[in-house]
Amino acid sequence: MGKWTRRAFITTGVLAGGVLVIGVAIRPGNRSSRVAGLVAGENETLINIWLKLGADNRVTAIIPHAEMGQGVHTTLAMMLADELDADWSQVSMLEAPAHPEYANYAMARAYTLGDRQFPAWLLPTVDGFFLQATKMMSLQITGGSTSTWTTGQHAMRIAGAAAKAVLLQAAADSWGVAADELRAKDSHIHHDASGRRAPFAEFASHAAELKAPVTPRLKNPDQFTIMGTDVRKFDIPAKVDGSAVFGMDAKVRGMKYASVRAAPVFGTRVDSVDSESIQGMPGIRKVVNLGDAVAVIADSYWQASRALQQLPVQFTRSADDNRDQADIFRQFASDLDAATANGKEQTDLRKGDARAVLANAGRIVDAEYRVPYLAHATMEPMNCTAWVHDGLCELWLGTQNPLGFAAEVAKAIDFDSDKVLVHNQYLGGGFGRRAFSDYAIQAARLALESPYPVKLIWSREEDMRHDHYRQASISRFRAALDAEGKPTAWENQFTEKHDPVEAPYIPYGIDNQYIHFTESNTHVPWGFWRSVDHSLHAFFTESFIDELAVAAGKDPYLYRRDLLAEAGRFRDVLDLAAAKSDWERPLPENWGRGIAIHKSFGTIVAQVVEVEVLDGKAQARRVICAVDAGFAVHPDGIRAQMESGIAYGLTAALYGDISIRQGAVVQGNFNDYQMLRMNEAPAIQTYIINSGESLGGAGEPGTPAIAPALANAIFDATGYRIRELPVKLHDLRSKSNLETKDVA
Amino acid sequence: MITLTINGKSQEFDVDPATPILWVLREQAGLTGTKYGCGIAMCGACTVHLNGMPIRSCVTPVQAAAGQEITTIEGIGNAATGLHPVQQAWIAEQVPQCGYCQSGQIMAAVALLHTNPAPTDADIDTAMSGNICRCGTYPRIRKGIKVAAAAMAAQRGGANNG
Ligand code: FES
Ligand code: FES
Numbered sequence A: 001m002g003k004w005t006r007r008a009f010i011t012t013g014v015l016a017g018g019v020l021v022i023g024v025a026i027r028p029g030n031r032s033s034r035v036a037g038l039v040a041g042e043n044e045t046l047i048n049i050w051l052k053l054g055a056d057n058r059v060t061a062i063i064p065h066a067e068m069g070q071g072v073h074t075t076l077a078m079m080l081a082d083e084l085d086a087d088w089s090q091v092s093m094l095e096a097p098a099h100p101e102y103a104n105y106a107m108a109r110a111y112t113l114g115d116r117q118f119p120a121w122l123l124p125t126v127d128g129f130f131l132q133a134t135k136m137m138s139l140q141i142t143g144g145s146t147s148t149w150t151t152g153q154h155a156m157r158i159a160g161a162a163a164k165a166v167l168l169q170a171a172a173d174s175w176g177v178a179a180d181e182l183r184a185k186d187s188h189i190h191h192d193a194s195g196r197r198a199p200f201a202e203f204a205s206h207a208a209e210l211k212a213p214v215t216p217r218l219k220n221p222d223q224f225t226i227m228g229t230d231v232r233k234f235d236i237p238a239k240v241d242g243s244a245v246f247g248m249d250a251k252v253r254g255m256k257y258a259s260v261r262a263a264p265v266f267g268t269r270v271d272s273v274d275s276e277s278i279q280g281m282p283g284i285r286k287v288v289n290l291g292d293a294v295a296v297i298a299d300s301y302w303q304a305s306r307a308l309q310q311l312p313v314q315f316t317r318s319a320d321d322n323r324d325q326a327d328i329f330r331q332f333a334s335d336l337d338a339a340t341a342n343g344k345e346q347t348d349l350r351k352g353d354a355r356a357v358l359a360n361a362g363r364i365v366d367a368e369y370r371v372p373y374l375a376h377a378t379m380e381p382m383n384c385t386a387w388v389h390d391g392l393c394e395l396w397l398g399t400q401n402p403l404g405f406a407a408e409v410a411k412a413i414d415f416d417s418d419k420v421l422v423h424n425q426y427l428g429g430g431f432g433r434r435a436f437s438d439y440a441i442q443a444a445r446l447a448l449e450s451p452y453p454v455k456l457i458w459s460r461e462e463d464m465r466h467d468h469y470r471q472a473s474i475s476r477f478r479a480a481l482d483a484e485g486k487p488t489a490w491e492n493q494f495t496e497k498h499d500p501v502e503a504p505y506i507p508y509g510i511d512n513q514y515i516h517f518t519e520s521n522t523h524v525p526w527g528f529w530r531s532v533d534h535s536l537h538a539f540f541t542e543s544f545i546d547e548l549a550v551a552a553g554k555d556p557y558l559y560r561r562d563l564l565a566e567a568g569r570f571r572d573v574l575d576l577a578a579a580k581s582d583w584e585r586p587l588p589e590n591w592g593r594g595i596a597i598h599k600s601f602g603t604i605v606a607q608v609v610e611v612e613v614l615d616g617k618a619q620a621r622r623v624i625c626a627v628d629a630g631f632a633v634h635p636d637g638i639r640a641q642m643e644s645g646i647a648y649g650l651t652a653a654l655y656g657d658i659s660i661r662q663g664a665v666v667q668g669n670f671n672d673y674q675m676l677r678m679n680e681a682p683a684i685q686t687y688i689i690n691s692g693e694s695l696g697g698a699g700e701p702g703t704p705a706i707a708p709a710l711a712n713a714i715f716d717a718t719g720y721r722i723r724e725l726p727v728k729l730h731d732l733r734s735k736s737n738l739e740t741k742d743v744a
Numbered sequence B: 001m002i003t004l005t006i007n008g009k010s011q012e013f014d015v016d017p018a019t020p021i022l023w024v025l026r027e028q029a030g031l032t033g034t035k036y037g038c039g040i041a042m043c044g045a046c047t048v049h050l051n052g053m054p055i056r057s058c059v060t061p062v063q064a065a066a067g068q069e070i071t072t073i074e075g076i077g078n079a080a081t082g083l084h085p086v087q088q089a090w091i092a093e094q095v096p097q098c099g100y101c102q103s104g105q106i107m108a109a110v111a112l113l114h115t116n117p118a119p120t121d122a123d124i125d126t127a128m129s130g131n132i133c134r135c136g137t138y139p140r141i142r143k144g145i146k147v148a149a150a151a152m153a154a155q156r157g158g159a160n161n162g
Helices: A033-039 A072-084 A105-113 A120-126 A147-175 A200-207 A301-310 A325-341 A354-359 A402-413 A438-448 A460-465 A534-552 A556-563 A568-581 A635-654 A706-718 B021-028 B085-092 B102-115 B121-128 B138-161
Strands: A008-015 A019-026 A044-048 A051-054 A059-063 A091-095 A182-185 A188-191 A196-199 A256-262 A270-273 A284-289 A293-298 A313-315 A346-351 A363-371 A383-389 A392-397 A420-424 A454-457 A473-481 A487-495 A512-518 A591-600 A603-614 A617-628 A683-689 B002-006 B009-013 B047-050 B053-056 B069-071
Touching: A051 A200, A059 A072, A072 A091, A072 A147, A147 A182, A147 A188, A147 A200, A188 A200, A196 A200, A256 A301, A256 A438, A256 A460, A270 A284, A270 A293, A284 A301, A293 A301, A293 A438, A301 A454, A301 B021, A325 A473, A325 A487, A325 A512, A354 A473, A354 A487, A354 A512, A363 A534, A383 A438, A392 A402, A392 A438, A402 A420, A402 A438, A438 A454, A473 A534, A487 A534, A534 A556, A534 A591, A534 A635, A534 A706, A556 A568, A556 A591, A568 A591, A568 A603, A568 A617, A568 A683, A591 A706, A603 A706, A617 A635, A617 A706, A635 A683, A635 A706, A635 B138, B047 B102, B053 B102, B085 B102, B085 B138, B102 B121, B102 B138, B121 B138
Parallel strands: A059 A091, A256 A454, A392 A420, A487 A512, A617 A683, B002 B069
Antiparallel strands: A008 A019, A044 A051, A051 A059, A182 A188, A188 A196, A256 A293, A270 A313, A284 A293, A346 A512, A363 A473, A383 A392, A383 A454, A473 A487, A591 A603, A603 A617, B002 B009, B047 B053, B047 B069
């Protein structure tokens, strides 16, 4: 069902699961007029939707992803520039505007198809120049660590290679030589036979009239000149002199400031608000009752937030008002029991017959683990500046999903979605939080009632207490061990399953596995949190395998290694981490060493933690990290993301605890939601394997393994087994808590 | 009216004297490099210098700075006026990720090197542990401080010798 428009070839199709996709092939020179207006400046030819070549020979990569510190702008531009054989010093980056033309097709594909192959029928429509689809799906999301492997592999590289092909052809035409006598290097076309050389830009307008190859040839890794090198990230200079503009920093003429307080118990509403009581306070413009929240708008943020603190607000009551964290865990436990008793277990993975093996096992080991809710606590609290004027709603903010936000805000304020313009700014941290549009909707609703632009800033407390939380969960295990201590059956039951589906799966060769779950809903809103379900399941599975090693009387590294005999890629990563950590080397007194390995978003990470436990307090001193992301496009970027993922996961493992009391979140700021700080930050050494497997992510895979590696190290140091996070709940001075239950 | 000297420039502000310096800088002076992170002196994102000493501008009322020298990240250096060695080291070591905490980190690091030109790891821990980085750039901050310290020592050495 392909259809020509004036500028593009559009085709639609259906993917597995009945998902509709639209491919839009923007032909060379056939710029979409709407996109062209947004990105092409004077004297520039928009060669394709992903690449702009200026008359000054500067190449601009147009990237449909938000920069949250993961370096995606740089990494993706590297992929395009390398295939184009561009001069890296003349390459810059422009974030694609929030526009349906840029709907993140690659992301949609990853979410709908997982790791599976792209349907062959759609590939020819790519026509050299990659196109996006999924306008209707409003996807322009940065998340799931997919930027590099989806947009990069399937769009940026193809765009760069195709652009190079048409530039070579255009040069061949103009010089009257065969294209295969030419080569591209440093943003110039070279004809070695004649010694002729000219900048790309000279051929831009002719190239734009040529038809790009259907399948441009991509380089082999040994031909890479930019990929695999440590270029400097584009965004760094602006981030050292205060000039980088975050959502918080948006300046819109005449704007006023708003502070907001939502009903503390999720699901309750504003019952009454005594707006009169603060009317005399300086600078106050108005009080707005948003239904589930109250906002004060004032001339300055300080005035707004002070007035809000004094504003008497009554909230409605709810059945959740009496719920505490202990009630929630009790509910989880009884729902798990009930699911088993009633045969209502939801199967996640079944292999062999774990139950039968367990029933006849000589030796069974079991354990139950818990993790708490977690908040994202991005360094920049949620904020959004909104201005409703001339039938438009303009938003300035940081978002991981600009198009989705436009659609959701439009719906909330009853606008057409093309009347909502998102100006995406730098994100002061995303980690999944900035994929939820609640703060943008609030700002838009305040602006809708105001004759001036409104900058809404959530206080840190508001940010902490109205997040979308990583789920709390209970996970139970039983394993059967044979006479050598090798597991012959693995059963795992847990509460609440989200994404990705494989998060609880183990790489180990265990013939009989039964993994199942039970939904146990609470009133606490859920959200993507760095590495999503991997963040909890790696802790569960990699702690339990460690317990099995202990029960078997084996070294935890070698025990894993034996079970990875059929999983060579995992084994290589595990071996590297162990070797670089000098696994056998004796440690000082009160120190311990733990290992864990986990694959997420296509990337395998193994980490060894060395911990010192002093006065009952655990401190991670050193982390050795081995990572295989297929190929490290930007090695220093991967190292930075491993460091970041480790700090994020370590913070959660040591301290992270969002708890519910009387229906509401207790923690409010960094005094009670503690953060890892400089004096607690371990030294980190990262080692990269380029296995050549398909590209994996980097932003999230550093996080999952660190919690179990830490817990395993604490066990090694103290004999105390951490079965519930965070570590700070435990008194590590107490005697070993380990009772390996031999049930059989 | 309160008179403040910000990055060497004297300016008058018509604000409630209890307003934290942070909001006056950001909203009245238009200097948004200084960030809001917690509002309770727990994160360091709002760090500026008051007469050369690092302070938490989110909890310091503007009246406390009347007639005194405030320095913000914008006053430390930029590409046009020349980068401070700490900023140069931050680029060399590729320190920032999201970047939101980095103005505060740099202000704390500049103040540290001002009073202690050759800080040990323990000195760095003491001076920098008030500044949270949610992106976990701590190892690079530590390295950046050492690189900057070495560069500044070399500069001083060069000046003495020359
Ligand atoms: S905003 Fe001032 S210390 Fe956090
Ligand atoms: S760089 Fe993101 S909080 Fe420090």
